[in-house]
Amino acid sequence: MAKKVSSTGGTMRKFIITLVVVGVLALAGTILFYYLRYFGPNVTNNEEYLYIHTGEDFDDVYKNIRDKGIVKDTATFSWAARNMKYVGHVKPGKYRLQEGMSNRKFVRMLQLGDQEAVDLTFHVFRTKVQFASFVGKKLELDSFTVLRYLDSTAFVQQYGFNTDNAFVMILPDSYKMNWNISADAFFKRFYNHYENFWTAKRKQQAAALNLTVPQVSILASIVDAEAVYDDEMPTIAGLYLNRLRVGMKLESDPTVIFAMGDFTIHRVLNKYLSVNSPYNTYLNKGLPPGPVMLPSVNAVKAVLNYEKNDHIYMVAKEDFSNRHNFANNVAEHNKNAQKFRKALDERNIKK
Known part of the structure; x- marks a missing residue:
């Protein structure tokens, strides 16, 4: 006569199988959760660039991203930014946005300060005011600051100019520089080009x-x-x-x-x-x-x-x-x- 299978053993096996299935599903859910938050597409095509001004902190960046609809889900962006420790390491600049960019890639770009250089190409300007206005539309530097430096005796004297002739230091050409370049570095860049030209x-x-x-x-x-x-x-x-x-x-x-x-x-x-x-x-x-x-x-x-x-x-x-x-x-x-x-x-x- 065949032995009867223990019902207790069968129940245990079913419990273990159920536990394994639940565990696998939970793990898959966790992976999916993290994947969507880190690797899922989130950046929209609403803006071509994100501009982060000098002195702005994460709250400013977050508000800008939220107000301009730069990401579809601001909560997952904020979560990723905080987990990647970007919050205390904001770097100013002009950042090119790509539709479908993930939170991880987006935050990593901001974290590294991997900004796109501005192409500053010009040929003719009649006056310093015209030049300063052009720069103010291309860079974070405002036109008033550019004029203030060109009209500063103390500043232009260090390069061997006076306030009348300092404008000749700017040679028309094509320059690539960061959007958030400082005024000192901006003029240093032009002076170096000027010095290289004057062999x-x-x-x-x-x-x-x-x-x-x-x-x-x-x-x-x-x-x-x-x-x-x-x-x-x-x-x-x-x-x-x-x-x-x-x-x-x-x-x-x-x-x-x-x-x-x-x-x-x-x-x-x-x-x-x-x-x-x-x-x-x-x-x-x-x-x-x-x-x-x-x-x-x-x-x-x-x-x-x-x-x-x-x-x-x-x-x-x-x-x-x-x-x-x-x-x-x-x-x-x-x-x-x-x-x-x-x-x-x-x-x-x-x-």
């Missing part, structure tokens, strides 16, 4: 012209303002150097326009020539105290490698090609000037 050979070229390095840039700014086409720059530079050598006034229209602060002027009238300003080269001999615009690298090179000519005068061509007629005597220049004035009158250009 020993270029400094010798400047000395051969009887000009200081800043004066070369000041003259280059006038050349740049006069020339639409780069191939005319060396010719114009040669003309102005001829004037400086013989002690003539430069009588440059861009310096008058700069002195008046009206860059809409297309026709420099006689009444403008008496504007009282050290930048008015119709009144003052020699170079103005500072640049009339940020000179391009090509303009600086054009001064250093000027065309040797006997030109003393120039006037815009009457065909409005944005090129110039050059002359070495007054009579020829007057003829050229008359042709241009006639062309202006025919087009009713009064200003």
Whole structure:
């Protein structure tokens, strides 16, 4: 006769199996819980960047993320940030956001300060105010701070400039820098680029012209303002150097326009020539105290490698090609000037 299986043993096995299943399910639930909180997609596409300003703490960052809907679940983001010990280690910067980024990846990026560099590319600015405004739109630095540094005698003197000519330290080019760069580091970056450009050979070229390095840039700014086409720059530079050598006034229209602060002027009238300003080269001999615009690298090179000519005068061509007629005597220049004035009158250009 077969033995009867003990019901107690069967019950025990069922209990163990149930316990194992419950344990596995609990473990799976725990893994899923942590996975979703750490590795699950959470960042939205509401914003392209997260900006963390200098001095902000985690509460500020959290509020910004919450208010702009940067993550779908702010609670899991906060939980991940606290467990990853990011709360006390906030780093300012400009951080690129990727839709579907997990909390772990997002927090890790912020924790490391792995921000995206800003591409600061520029070519022409007439004034320091225009440049400062441009910077204020690109970096955390505000325009007031940029101007304050450029206008600080104590600050610019450490680089060998004064407040009139310090602007030449900014060479138009492409720069990559962190969004939250400090003002000191910002100007140090430009000065290093400036110093690298001004090699020993270029400094010798400047000395051969009887000009200081800043004066070369000041003259280059006038050349740049006069020339639409780069191939005319060396010719114009040669003309102005001829004037400086013989002690003539430069009588440059861009310096008058700069002195008046009206860059809409297309026709420099006689009444403008008496504007009282050290930048008015119709009144003052020699170079103005500072640049009339940020000179391009090509303009600086054009001064250093000027065309040797006997030109003393120039006037815009009457065909409005944005090129110039050059002359070495007054009579020829007057003829050229008359042709241009006639062309202006025919087009009713009064200003």
